[in-house]
Amino acid sequence: MLSTYTYPRYAYQRPHELNASASRHHARVVVVGAGPVGLAAAIDLAQQGVAVTLLDEDDTVSIGSRGLCYAKRTLEVLDRLGVGDAVVAKGVTWNVGRTFHGDTEVFNFNLLPEADHERPGMVNLQQYWLEQYLVERALQLPNLHLRFKHQVTQVEPQAAGVVLQVATPDGSFTLHADWLVVADGARSPIRRQLGLDMEGQVFRDRFLIADVVMKTDLFPPGQAERWFWFDPPFHPGQSVLLHKEADDVWRIDFQLGWDADPEVEKQPERVLPRVRALLAHGLGLSRGEPAPAFELEWASVYTFQCRRMARLRHGRVLFAGDAAHQVSPFGARGANSGIQDADNLVWKLKLVLDGTAPESLLDSYSTERVAAADENLLNSTRSTDFITPKSTASRDLRNAVLTLAREHGFARALVNSGRLSVPTHLVDSPLSTPDADAWDCAQAPGSPLADAPVRHEGRDSWLLRHTGGGFVLLIFVPIPDALGSAQLVLIDTLAAGAVPVRTVLVARREGPAPALPVGVTLLHDHRHRAAQRLDASPGCAVLLRPDQHLAARWRVPTLAAVQAALARACARA
Numbered sequence: 001m002l003s004t005y006t007y008p009r010y011a012y013q014r015p016h017e018l019n020a021s022a023s024r025h026h027a028r029v030v031v032v033g034a035g036p037v038g039l040a041a042a043i044d045l046a047q048q049g050v051a052v053t054l055l056d057e058d059d060t061v062s063i064g065s066r067g068l069c070y071a072k073r074t075l076e077v078l079d080r081l082g083v084g085d086a087v088v089a090k091g092v093t094w095n096v097g098r099t100f101h102g103d104t105e106v107f108n109f110n111l112l113p114e115a116d117h118e119r120p121g122m123v124n125l126q127q128y129w130l131e132q133y134l135v136e137r138a139l140q141l142p143n144l145h146l147r148f149k150h151q152v153t154q155v156e157p158q159a160a161g162v163v164l165q166v167a168t169p170d171g172s173f174t175l176h177a178d179w180l181v182v183a184d185g186a187r188s189p190i191r192r193q194l195g196l197d198m199e200g201q202v203f204r205d206r207f208l209i210a211d212v213v214m215k216t217d218l219f220p221p222g223q224a225e226r227w228f229w230f231d232p233p234f235h236p237g238q239s240v241l242l243h244k245e246a247d248d249v250w251r252i253d254f255q256l257g258w259d260a261d262p263e264v265e266k267q268p269e270r271v272l273p274r275v276r277a278l279l280a281h282g283l284g285l286s287r288g289e290p291a292p293a294f295e296l297e298w299a300s301v302y303t304f305q306c307r308r309m310a311r312l313r314h315g316r317v318l319f320a321g322d323a324a325h326q327v328s329p330f331g332a333r334g335a336n337s338g339i340q341d342a343d344n345l346v347w348k349l350k351l352v353l354d355g356t357a358p359e360s361l362l363d364s365y366s367t368e369r370v371a372a373a374d375e376n377l378l379n380s381t382r383s384t385d386f387i388t389p390k391s392t393a394s395r396d397l398r399n400a401v402l403t404l405a406r407e408h409g410f411a412r413a414l415v416n417s418g419r420l421s422v423p424t425h426l427v428d429s430p431l432s433t434p435d436a437d438a439w440d441c442a443q444a445p446g447s448p449l450a451d452a453p454v455r456h457e458g459r460d461s462w463l464l465r466h467t468g469g470g471f472v473l474l475i476f477v478p479i480p481d482a483l484g485s486a487q488l489v490l491i492d493t494l495a496a497g498a499v500p501v502r503t504v505l506v507a508r509r510e511g512p513a514p515a516l517p518v519g520v521t522l523l524h525d526h527r528h529r530a531a532q533r534l535d536a537s538p539g540c541a542v543l544l545r546p547d548q549h550l551a552a553r554w555r556v557p558t559l560a561a562v563q564a565a566l567a568r569a570c571a572r573a
Contacts, residue, residue: 002297004213004247005128007060010135012149015166017173027053028353030164030177032152032190035062036127037321037338038183039134043081044346046144048469050353053175054144055166057151061135064298065126065211068243068251069332072112073423073448075119076548077343080468082140083133084119090133091125092244097226099417102233106405107415116529117451118462122332122420124224124245126211155180155190157315179349180317183338186305188323196314200307200377203328205388206262208254208301210271214294215248218282227282228417230387230402234277239387241330241417242278249297252278253329255388262301271299304328306381308373312341312366320345325373327380330387330418337376340423341369347469347546351570356499361571364431372424379419386416423448426549433543433552433565441535449548452529454506456521463506463530466521467548471501471566474542475557476531480507480522481514482538490559491517499570501543501562506530508538545569 001007017025031042034056042054070078070087078084099107111121138146153172154165162180166173182190191198219225227242229235238255245251254274256265264270279291308325312318321338345365351357389395404411426432426446433445443450452463467474473494477483483491483505494501495517504521508531516522525531534542534553541557542550543565552565567573 003295004249004297005126007128008132008135010059010146010148012059012169013147014170015147015150015168015173017175018168018171025173025175027051027175027177029053029179029181029349030055030162030175031181031183032056033183033185033321033323034058034131034135034146034148035183035185035321036067036130036134036335037342038181039131039138040077040081040339041181041183041320041342041346042144042146043134043138043141044342045350046138046141047081048346048350049143050350051143052145053177054138054146055150055152056146056148059148061128061131063128064300065128065245065249065251067127067130067335068124068245069336069421070123070125070130071332071336071421072117072119072121074336074339074421075123076451076464077339079119079465081134082137083130086133087125087130088119088123090129090246091123092224092246093120093123094224094226095121096223097228097417097420099415100227100229100232101402101405102231104406106402107412107417111420116453116527118464119451122226124243124251126245126249127335129246152184152190155193155317157194157317159315162316178316178353181345182317182319182323183321183342184323186322186326188319190317191309191319191323194314194317196309198307198309198326200305200326201381202305203303203384203388204258204390206256206258206260206265206301206303208256208265208271208274208299210252210254210275210299211245211297212250212252212275212294213248213297214250214292216279216283216292218242218279219244230398230417232281234281235274239417240278242282256301260301266299266301268296268299271296304384306377306384308370308377312369313362318345318349318362318365324369325376327376328384330380330383332418333376333380333421336421337372340372343547344369351499357570357572364429364571368424368426368429368431371426371428375424376421383416383418387418431545431551431569431571433568435553437553437555439535439553441533443534443550445550445552447550449544449550450533452525452533453527454530455510455524455526461523463523464548466504466523467544468546470546471499471551471569472544473501473503473562474506474536474544475503476506476508476525476536476538476540478507478538479509479511480505481511482507483514488517490557490562491520493559494562494566495519497563497566499566501566506536543569
C-alpha cells in the first residue's frame with residue numbers, strides 16, 4: 001500500500017463465452033496487456049470505430065511508480081486519446097535538466113527552448129496515475145471491451161488470425177482474433193511462448209529506486225528540474241538521479257554497482273540513510289542539522305537491458321512496447337517509445353481492417369518502429385556506458401570529460417546523463433514521398449508535425465488539436481476566401497476518396513469566413529508560427545498521416561500528386 005495513492009480494484013465479469021453454446025468466439029482485434037501501451041492502442045482503435053477486446057490478468061494498475069517521465073510528443077498523443085489534460089494537470093512539469101560532477105554543475109539543457117507550444121518538454125507522473133486515467137477513458141468507450149482477470153495461456157497463430165486460450169476465475173474459453181496486439185510487458189509470456197527472441201545486451205549494474213514523500217523543495221522556487229550527479233559527496237564513486245513527482249513524491253535513483261545485494265539494498269535501514277545524505281547536501285544543511293521529515297513510499301532494485309525483437313510483426317501478431325524492445329531508464333525512452341508504437345500501429349491496422357490498405361502496410365509498422373527502437377537503443381546504450389563505465393580507460397575518459405566540462409563548451413556536449421526522449425523522424429520511411437521542392441525548416445516528410453498557436457472560430461487553440469486520427473491536408477492561404485477552383489476540386493475529391501482526407505485551411509490573416517466545403521476546418525495562424533515552422537508560403541500544402549507525421553508536401557499541390565502520396569502512405573503505390 002502507498003500513503004499517497006489508493007489502488008483501484010476493477011470489476012471482473014464472468015465472460016459471456018462461458019454461457020454461450022457456440023464453440024467459436026470471435027473478436028476483430030484483441031490487445032493483451034492493460035499497461036500504458038495496451039490501453040493506448042485499445043483506446044485509439046475504439047475511438048476510430050474498431051471493436052477491440054483488451055485482456056489483462058490483473059484487476060488494478062501497476063504496483064509502484066515505475067514509468068515516470070512523459071515527453072512532449074507522448075503528451076500530444078495522450079491529448080488525442082482524451083487523457084492529456086488530466087496527465088498534465090496532475091503531473092509535475094519541467095523543461096530544465098542539470099548535471100553535476102561532485103558539487104559543480106557541468107552541464108544543463110532545456111527540452112523546450114522555444115515558446116508557442118501547448119505541451120511542455122516533460123511531465124513527471126507516476127505510472128499508476130497514467131494507467132488509471134487511461135482505464136477511466138477506456139471504460140467510456142462502448143466498443144472497447146476491457147476484461148480484467150483474463151489471462152492468455154496459449155496463443156496459436158494461423159493464416160487468417162490467432163487462436164487464444166483465455167483463463168478466468170470461472171473457467172477457460174477459446175477466442176479467435178483476426179489480429180492480436182501484444183503489449184504484455186518486458187517478460188512477455190506470449191513472446192516467450194512463440195519462441196521469439198530479443199537481441200541486445202544486459203548491463204552489469206544495479207540501481208536503487210526510492211520514492212520518498214516529503215514537503216520540501218530542493219529546486220528553485222516555482223520550478224521543477226531534473227538533477228543528475230556524477231560522484232556526489234553524499235554517494236561517492238556512483239551516480240544519483242532526482243525527480244519530483246505528483247503528490248509531493250520524489251523519485252531518487254542511486255547507482256549501487258553490480259555486486260550489491262538487491263534484497264538487502266531495498267530495505268529501509270539501507271535506503272533511509274542514503275536519502276538523508278542527499279537531502280542534507282541538496283538543502284545545504286550544516287553538520288548535525290536535521291533533514292526534513294520524509295516517508296519512504298516505495299523501493300526497488302533493478303538492472304536493465306537494451307535489446308529488441310528483430311521484427312515487430314509476425315503474421316497477424318503485432319508486438320508493442322516493452323514486449324518488443326527494452327532500454328535503460330536513462331532518457332525516459334521506454335514508456336514514451338511504447339505509446340508512440342501504438343500511435344504508429346493503430347491507424348495502419350484500421351486501414352487494413354477497412355480493406356482500404358493491403359496487409360503489407362503493417363510491415364511498415366515494424367520497419368518504422370524498429371528504426372525508432374534502434375535510435376533509442378543507441379542513445380540509451382551510450383548513456384549507460386557513460387554513466388556506468390566498465391573499464392578503467394572508460395572511467396578515466398568519462399571523468400576527464402566531466403572535469404573539462406566545467407570550463408569548456410566542447411566537453412559539455414559530451415556529457416551524457418541520459419539523452420531525453422524525442423520523437424523519431426522517419427525520414428527513410430517507405431511511406432514518405434520525397435520532396436520535389438526546396439524547403440528550409442527542421443520538418444521533412446517522416447517528421448512529426450510541430451505544434452503552433454492558432455485561432456479557431458474566434459478562440460485560441462493549437463494546430464495539433466485539429467489534426468490526427470485520419471489523413472489531413474494542410475493548405476496555407478493568405479486569407480480565408482483565397483481558394484481557387486482547382487483547390488476546391490482538390491478538397492472535394494480527397495474528402496470523397498476511399499481513404500478520406502480532411503482539409504484544414506491555415507490562413508495568414510483573418511477575414512470574413514467564406515462558405516467552405518463540409519468538413520473543412522479554418523484556422524488563423526495569428527502568430528505565423530505554423531507557416532514559419534513548416535516554411536510554408538501561401539499556396540503550399542502538407543499531407544499529414546493519422547499519427548501527425550508528414551507524408552508529403554508541395555509548394556503548388558496538384559490532385560494527382562496528393563493522390564499519389566496518399567497511395568504511397570497507405571502502401572498502395
